[in-house]
Amino acid sequence: MDEESDDKYPDSGSHITRSTSVDNLNLTQTEINAPMFHDDTVTANRMTKNRLRIDTGLADNPLLSDLDIILRNKLRISPESPVISRNNSLNNLRSVSDPKKHAFMKELGLDGDIATVNQGLFGSRDSLGDSSNSDSSDEESGLGDEEDDEEFTNVDEIDGPIGMHLPEKKTSVDTKQNDAVDYNLPANQDFQKSIDKRVAELENGISAESQPVLKIDWKFQNTYGLEKELNDWFSASDYSNLAQTINSFARYVPNKNKFVTDDKYARAMVEHFIKGLSEEITPNLLPLFYISMGNFSDVECKEDHIRLIRRNNIILFDSLLEIVRTFKTIAVACRDEKANLKKNTILLFYTTTILFIITNVAIEKRNDDNSDDIVREVIEIFDSSKMLQFLTEYIEYWRWNSRLSMRIRNIISLLFNMFLLQFGDVKNYEETKDKIYKFHNIKRREKSSERLFVSPLQFQAFQDDITSRFPTFEMVEPDLPMSVDNTNSLSQFLEIARSKAKSSLNSTLPIPEKQLATPAPSPPMSPMLIPYNDGIKTRKSFQANMAYPYLYPSDDEKTDDLSERIMDKSFLDKNPKNDIFTPRSVEEAAEILTGNLNIGLSVRQLWNERDLFMATERGWDRDEISKKFNYSLVPEGHDSDEIRIMKRIDSYYKDCFSSFNSLIFVLCQIMESNLTNVEHKEDELPKGVTVDHIIPQLEIVKAKELSLKSSAGILFILLKWFKLNHVLKAEQFAVLLYDSGYINTCCAILGKYSLIYDDKVFNRTLQSPNTFWNMCSKFNDTYVELLAKEGDNTETVNEPLLTTITYLLKVLKKVTGNKTHRLKSLPLSVGTLFKQYYRIFNLDIYHPMLRIIRELTPFKNKRWKSEHMDLISGVFLYERLELIDNWVTGKDISAELMDAYGQEVALRALVQFYNFEHYQKSLEELGYMKRTISSSNLLYKDSECGNL
Structure with missing residues (x-):
């Protein structure tokens, strides 16, 4: 690359590209797409x-x-x-x-x-589905009447404004000079x-x-336990619905103290309420909600409250099917009906809360070895009732007919936790991945291993280089697919090995002048470089042309001490005459790369589907192609836990294929709504304004940020598990994300939080003092006293924000990873943006950023590399290296950019073929259909007639 030229990606626009520095990172200079709603x-x-x-x-x-x-x-x-x-x-x-x-x-x-x-x-008061206002907690709690239903009909904005007049703040600076003049x-x-x-x-x-570097002692997880998840579920308006559940429980339960202490009596009362749900929902649902909440008015401390929540919800496991049916009935009423919407939306809050707590208790029990059977029954009930499909279609309907009564914020949070239960969290993912590799007899290379590996494409490039330089050298053939060259096929763009022999740089190098039959004893000396020719500095390159064989082979007739040292016994056995035509270093490199070739599950899945695509394209026999990656063909009696998870993923993908686009659209819109959040610090509040005045706004920001976390978490979970099931499922979902503008949305959110990243991470900004445990303790004086003695349990770091940032970066990496065409869509200042998050050390946040930087660096000029040397150094420090690391220099940039669009088109063609081959009925819902033989013959006949 030329040092004076800007060799960034060619863009469709006419603006000038240039590198930026840290000082230029400002939201005023970062172009952000406006959200789809209007404030x-x-x-x-x-x-x-x-x-x-x-x-x-x-x-x-x-x-x-x-x-x-x-x-x-x-x-x-x-x-x-x-x-x-x-x-x-x-x-x-x-x-x-x-x-x-x-x-x-x-x-x-x-x-x-x-x-x-x-x-x-x-x-503006935009709480993503909360039907509350600033003083809703002071209103009387009731299920509402029919005349109050106008506010729950179709809406574009969730809440209205909160008007508040604040006193003016004046800060004066004394500018009077002292008697002694100070010119400083x-x-x-x-x-x-x-x-x-x-x-x-x-x-x-x-x-x-x-100076010490800031470090966050935090580990990325999908869930942080029942205590924190419950606190994130409730908003300020939801606490007003707690009091009436206490009265309803006391009315229908004769002995509430016995219910807390006697498990048999508690189970009998739960069965009584469950049976009554089919006759009348309201008087039976409210006591069930109070039971699921852990009898919060009858406990005296937080530990007893958490213990009762776990016990009561385990009892509710046996009645889960009836609760799911009730939830669907109420949800459909909130979606379709026009009467009693206020009553139904409160009932929807009760049912979603019960399902949310049951789901989180089951997630906790899933990691307990003694609770496998109990959790498996819960998972099977959710799977048989198709809860994931129902919630996804519910969100799709909300896209076109938004209603406050549908409580979309709660639905999204419930869907995220359902995914964690039905598929699994990070820990379950690693365990399932190991079992899937063993199921397919594939050796998994551990990331924690000290050995370095090479990818199949890198090995093929090395193989091409060795063949072009040393034609007589015979490499060991690994387990790689046979290459079928056809310039008229899209399959040629799927995987392109970037060998040095095929590099475009060779076209600028001279052809070797010596003949192979008469090799010279030593290479000629380099010609003298004339620095100036008529005042113009000339540039010359003395590199070897890798497209031609090596001109100076060696033919040693005698064995000296040096050759004995570099040749081992196995080499002498292969070459008894000691005819050395290939340098020992090349043979040793071939042995090392062959022994450390890493072929993962996703690569084999891609190869298998590509073979099927090429056979169909050429009209070959397809019966011999393996179908081992189709988990639906595994018999029911022989499947294990990991196969059941794969079947659930396959069923969800098939049923919700037509809803993915709407799901992504809604999640991205909810993520963009956080661009209007306002952060406050206590020392920056105007005079006369206290934290109590801005609690409503703090609650809104909290609700929107938690919805952002759930939305990004859904995208991450689906991409991760889809890839384990089949790599083309993940590619289909990533294509939809890319087409929906996720890159712009993600970078806009990262740009907003980069300005206040330090303050947000270390909780220096104001947060709502309302917590789930504080609000529940208000119904018991002893509970209040004991909770106050525990003191302030504020976390040192903001775990929800760190989890959200990690989700956003990981999804961005999965969308743009190994795809040059999509890397060009990244903002020009993305490196400067990453440097803001690089200031605080944490490897879980570092990894996705550095992996993006690793792919982006080869396409940047020297000035950009010098300005982002800390990020480039971070790749070498914290990322796993490979045997062939040429990402800083050595890549054929022009060829990468030239083939980028072709690779994108070929990938989409293969994804479309995969969906037609395995999920044709799902594509028919979107209007796609296969052309029949009769219709193809008709088109052929029409073309013949036209030619005549």
């Missing part, structure tokens, strides 16, 4: 005109006035440079001024009186503290290079 609330419109004004007030000091004139005239700093406006509108988010400029002015002492005029800190620039209090701290560090011998 037209009164609060949002009021906030668009609010800005902070800075009045320097430096006229009394001539030195500072001169400096002020220089800054305004030379550096073009406006005298009314706005600080970041706390606005919920995405359009105004793009127009935010650079906060570093304002910080720079504050450090120089140029910040005068700061006045806030009608500053609105709170945005004044420093504000924060800047002076940082200076004093740095001076103390230097006095103690702490240099800038020895």
Whole structure:
């Protein structure tokens, strides 16, 4: 690559591409696609005109006035440079001024009186399915009447605005000069503290290079236990529905103390309520909700509460089928009916909560070896009732007919936890993957192994290079498919081995001048390089042309000490005459690569489907092609737990194939709704405003961020398990994500949180004080006292945010991985964006970022590489290397870009063939159908007639 040229990807647009630095990372410079909804609330419109004004007030000091004139005239700093406006509108988010400029002015002492005029800190009330308002918790809890159903009909916005007038905040800076004139620039209090701290560090011998790097002690998991999951399920409006369940339980249960202590009595009462569900839902569902919640008014401490939640829901396992039927009845009523919507939406909250708690208790029990049979029965009930399919189609319906009564936020969270139960979490995935590899008799290469491996494409490229350089050398043939060359077939673009012999660089190199029959004793010396020719500096390359055989073979007639050292006994047995035509280093490299060739499950699945595609394309016999990756053909009596999981995945893919596009659309829209979130710090609140004033807004932000976590988690779970089932299932889902603009959505969300990443991770921003355990303890005085003695159990790190960031990065890696055509869709500043998340050390967040950087680096110029050397170094430090690592330099970039589009088209063609071959009925729901023989003959006859 030329150092002075920008060799980024060619883009369809006409803008100029250039590298960026850390200082340029600003949301004002990052192009973000606007979300599909419009925030037209009164609060949002009021906030668009609010800005902070800075009045320097430096006229009394001539030195500072001169400096002020220089800054305004030379550096073009406006005298009314706005600080970041706390606005919920995405359009105004793009127009935010650079906060570093304002910080720079504050450090120089140029910040005068700061006045806030009608500053609105709170945005529109968009809670993704919550039908509550700010003071809903103070209202009477009831199931509602029919006249209150207008707000639950079709809507575009979930909630309305929360109007709140805040007092103005004025901060004055004393600019009076002392009697002794000090010509030094004044420093504000924060800047002076940082200076004093740095001076103390230097006095103690702490240099800038020895500063400790921030590190997050956190491990990525799909679920963090029942205690945290329950706290994330409820929002502020949901707690108003707890009181009436206590009264209903006390009305129908004669002895509530016996229910808590006697398991047999509790099971009998549960059976009584379950039988009553078929006759009347409301009086029986409310006590069941209270039972599933763990009798929170009858317990005295948190430990007893969690214990009762587990016990009661294990009792409900036996009645799960009736609960699922009731849930579907209520959900359909909230979706289709027009009357009693407020009552039905509260009943839907009760049933979804019961199913959510049952699901999480089953997920916990799944890791217990003694509870396999109990959890397996729960999974079979959900599978037989097709709960995953029902929830997916429910979300698809909400895309076209959005209603508050459908409680889409709860449905999405329930669907995510259902996936974890039906398929498995990260731990179950690794166990299932080991068993699937053993089922197919495939040796799995452990990532933790110290040995380095080579991929089949890299091995084939090495094989082509050795054959072109040393035609007489015979390599050991590994278990690779036979290559069938056909330039008219799309299959030639699926896997392209990038050998040096076929590199486009060889076209610029001269042809060797010596003859093979008369080799020279030694290579000729390089010609003298003339630095300047008529004032023009010429560039010459003295590389060997890899497309031609090696010109100087050796023919040693005698064996010396050196040859005996480099030749072992096995080599002498193969060459008794000691005819050495190939260097020993080449033979040793061939042995190492052959012994460390890694052929995984997904590669074999792709090869098998490609063989079927090529046989169909050429009209060959397809009966001999293996069908071992079709798990539906495994007999029912011979399948194990891992085969049952594969069958459930296959059934879900077949039933919901037509709904995937709508599911992705809804999840991406929910993810984009977080772009309007506003973060608050306690020290930044206006005077007279406390945390209690902004609790409604904190609850909204919490609900939207947890919905973001569930949405990204669904995408991650589906991609991961689809790939284990069959790689082309994952490719189909990744194609839909790419076409739906996931790359832009993901980068926009990452760009928003990058500005406040440190504060969000270490919980420096304000969070809602309402927790599930605090709200449940209010119904028992002893519970309140004991919970208060435990103190504040606030986590040191924000686990939901870290999990969300990891989900987003992992899905981005799976969508763009090993696909040059999709890498071109990444924003130009994605490297600078990753550097913001690279500042805090955590390997679970590092891995997906560094893997993307590893694929992106070869296509970048030298300036970009120098600016992102920390990320490139991180690849070598934390990522697993391969035997052939040429990702920094050595790749044939022009050939990669030239074949990128062809590979994308070929992959989509193979995915379409796979779906037609195995899921034809699912494609017919989208309007696709196979052309019959009669119709093809008719088209052939019409073409013949046209030619005549």
